[in-house]
Amino acid sequence: MPDHESTSETRLKHALSRHWPLLPIFAVALALRLLVTRGFWIDEITSIIQANTSNISETLALIPTVHPPLYHIILHYWVGFFGISELGIRSMSIAFGMASVVALYIFANRFFGRNIAIICGIIVAVSPFHVWYSQEARMYSPLFFFATLSLYFFMKLLEERKTASWIGWAVSTILAAYTHYTGGFLFFMEGMYALYYWLLSDGRKEANRPIIQWIIGGVVVIAAVSPLLFFFGNRYGGPGGGLSPSTVQHSFAVAVTTVGEMIFGYHSKGVLVRFGASWPLLIYVVPIALLGYKYIFNSKTKFLTWIALGTTLVLAVAAYAYPMFNPRYLTVMVPAAFLLFARVFVRPNGSVRLAILGVMVALLSVASLDQALGSKNELRYDNRPAMNFVARSATQRDQVIYTPPYSYMVFNYYYYSPNKAQVFGIPQNDLFDNGTYGDLSPILTRLVAGKQRIFFVYSFREQDPRVPLVVTRANRFIVQRYPYRRISKFSNITVVCYSVAKDCPKPTEANIRSTRSF
């Protein structure tokens, strides 16, 4: 056998003997990410509509400036291979999610050693937040991956000062920024740390090199992402710009709760409230972790703390001024948070810390499973069974109406009616914004004329304050004309069937199963 082959074989054997825990970690991570029980929600369907075009220029034309284009471009080519089935679409996020698990393991192993890499790998594998976004057909999974690479190369840049490190950092940061605007925020936070590092160097010459490299890399990054700044300014800067209106109260409590969601994932309100109410346990856990830990404040943990806490704090403060706070916008700091988490809670002979870690990992695993399987989770998005139920039940003699009107995307993807029932979305924007406030009568009168049954589909989940008003008024109008009614509830969708006779169907195993193949 040639020498180079035996060398590579030895290396492989050595790597396997040392890093074999990555294999079970990978397997558990993959299993949890394949355990998708929820349907697509509106934003995911938007992704599909924008990606599922005949050529890339069509995709680019469809992409609004709400988000940068990289994810949609990759997804366009992805669906060419894998199709637009739920798994086909989600598989891209799952792939990036799995790549993140490996990347974070390598990251932790490179800077903190094997033990912490294993713990970090376990944490990211079972993290409800990471599992959730590794399944979602949006840009957060790739963003996590590119953010991990950016942080990894930045730390290498500070330590090794090799050209390859800053090239790696610049490329991954550009990719992160082109995936989501908060990738640019990561660039800013890293820059602030570079400045801090340089200020603390007291003019030492060896500190100048990484700073010069960072500045050169920074110029490259800024040049590369400058087109995004133009779009960002147009989208968010002008009058009438900004994100969709939000009814979330922007208090610091919301920010903290959001961070909690980021760690423990999404569950039913009941679970979250009780879980959140146990916060005083932190008063005991955190000191055990922090106090007496001599190595917590070294240059690596300082940087990670800056990224994790600094980013959270800045976004939390920004949330007061701008309705933008959402756990997924914190994705760029989550790799740093996971690494810190693993770093803080593990040290040799720290049996108490290991016990705490065991409890935390158990909690995260349970939370991941509850998030996926818990029937009370409002974010399960049971669009598929709801749509199937309506499509299978409604006939040409019936009328399907829905609100909010942007649910048309859900209908586009899931609703396939062999019976050709009429479908109509109530245009609430016109009603409420153009002076005809609340007057649904003309529209509804036209819709219900001559119909045997009305299937009214609505979802409150989107937090649009207009939805409950429309629902109340529409129900009030319809109920006067139809004596019989049956309400069927799915996790995020309610279907009310009104009928002139006692023939409203119930959801059954047979009528919620999908008949459509992609």
Next chain:
Amino acid sequence: MNNRREQRKYMRTLRVLIVLNFLAAVFYLSWILDPMKIDFLALYVAFIVAEAFNIWQASGYWITVWGQKWPNLPERAEEDMKKTVDIYITVCNEPEEIVERTLSAALAIDHPAKAVYLLDDSEAPGVSGLAAKHACGYITRGDRAGAKAGNINNALTVTKGDYILILDADHVPLPEFLARTMTGFRDERIAFVQTPQWYENINSSQVASSSNDQQQLFYGPILRGKNGLGAVFSCGTNVIFRRTALEEVGGVATDSITEDLSTSINLQQLGWKSVYVPEVLASGLGPEDLGAYSSQQMRWARGGLAVLLNKGVFGENLTLAQRYQYLLSFAYWLTGPVYVLYLLALTFGLYTGERPFREVLEYPAHFLPYFLLTLATIAYSARGSFTFRAVWLTLCSFPIHIGAFFSTITGKKLGFVVTPKTANSNSYLRLAVPHMFLMAMMAGGMIHVFFWANTPSGISNSAFAAGHLIVLGSYIMLSRRAEIAPAPSPAFGHTQPREVIALESAEG
């Protein structure tokens, strides 16, 4: 942390943390002091009193550690070696082998003009034999008046050295003790130079290690901070006094069971100054069981509170910084009563469902930033040397603090009790009776919440209570255990730090 650049870096980061901590405290206070947030008034008042004390202590800590100062002592010169030093080893019934270790080490101290004396207040003979064996001075007296202070004052009338190094019988000095400290006296206004206490028996018992950890914060950032504010006080051992200064205040104070504190105040009132050298130059034995620990803490708490109430904190000729520092240090002994106030308020809430604030979900959002930053500030300032078990032991010492508080107020006499240097086989379960009582109360409250008041507010209270149950329960476990310490390890084993709060290698 001898490197100036490291010190500057450490101070810069610490000050950033303190500023953030201050802002978080303001944010927190602005919320809890909003009258619109008050729910159940009595609970609110109890909570505010307790929290005000804690925030005051925290802010005192920030002020103290903000101006930490490392002494810039010159290298030893010929003139320093000529200064005559009497080394007093105070003995009061300590085992002979412990005294002998200290004596041998004292004789090995590198200083030409030194004389070593055993100051024997023991009831049993034997120490004189040690003195004869090692050819050192031996001083005893007919009575035991004034306890340790009286013992030292008696020796002062016998010996003639210009400087007095005081070592407790179990504090084994390094040979370079005087070489590293005597240059501090080149400033003629310096009355004493204090060095840290460090327990070498930290591996012998949970109590020893926890009480050592308690000391780390004090002998690290706090005393360095007091050094910067001119408010270092003597800690009774590992300290060198200038004879003329001591004579000017009539010797070591005998009006207090914490003679060191009282003497420091007397000296500072006359304009004398003090220096802290944050370098571990002697290793001692900490209390090894709860009995010894309680006895030591009771003496310190009584002494501290007595000085706070009766002596010169508000007296004449102390600088504002000195008064504030003494006030902070002595008020530390009120931690116990405040902790019990928290526990009682919590227990009340568990049974009644009442709470101090409305909008309870908003509370952690305002409290946690302050809490986490406070922890970060302490953890960073102590460079990891201050541990959770130190906090735990402090909280569980509430019966001692409360006992000291009331006995000080009522003027009940407490004699000077030397902290036992070895453990005995007793169980100290009786010391944990208050803990058991509070645990039972809280456990009952948690059961009440679980079955009859399972609300988010009740769950929060139960989570608080669960943490306290662990804290108090661990103390009970400790009180049941009869820890027999092994023989002390050789002085200055491999675990001895060079500085109490040494700056560890940055890369861990």
